[in-house]
Amino acid sequence: PSLESMANQSFGMVLGKGGADTIIRALAGMVTSAGGRIITSADVAEITVSGGKATGVRLSSGETHTATKAVIAGVAPKALTGKLLPGGSGNAGFDTAMQKFRH
Numbered sequence: 428p429s430l431e432s433m434a435n436q437s438f439g440m441v442l443g444k445g446g447a448d449t450i451i452r453a454l455a456g457m458v459t460s461a462g463g464r465i466i467t468s469a470d471v472a473e474i475t476v477s478g479g480k481a482t483g484v485r486l487s488s489g490e491t492h493t494a495t496k497a498v499i500a501g502v503a504p505k506a507l508t509g510k511l512l513p514g515g516s517g518n519a520g521f522d523t524a525m526q527k528f529r530h
Contacts, residue, residue, distance in 0.1 A: 458499075463496070463497075464492075466484075466492065469484075469486050470486060470487040470488070471484050471485070471486055471487070471500075471511060472485050472486060472487045473485045473511060473512075473513060474498055474500065474507075474511045474512055475491070476512065476514070476516070476517060479516070479517035479518070481494060481497070481498035482494060482498075483498065484498060503528075503530070504524075504525040504526075504528040505525060505526060505528065507525060508521075508522045508525040508526060509526065
């Protein structure tokens with residue numbers, strides 16, 4: 428973060444026309460227009476997996492949400508394979524790479 432801050436100060440920060448959340452709003456619009464749901468500020472306990480594919484999420488409250496096409500997790504790689512996929516992704520090479528990932 429400190430290196431990024433210095434680079435932003437020295438060279439400027441790249442922002443989309445309309446503000447920093449432009450790409451977020453565009454992506455959210457694409458997801459919802461395709462029939463997807465976006466759930467934010469939820470304490471996810473686990474990404475559910477079946478047949479090597481993400482099938483939904485289980486919240487800490489016990490509530491579950493099923494996905495028909497995709498689960499998008501905005502978390503660090505180690506949290507994905509360490510916490511949210513406690514049994515692993517089903518792909519040992521992917522899991523190892525995520526645990527070794529350095530920011």
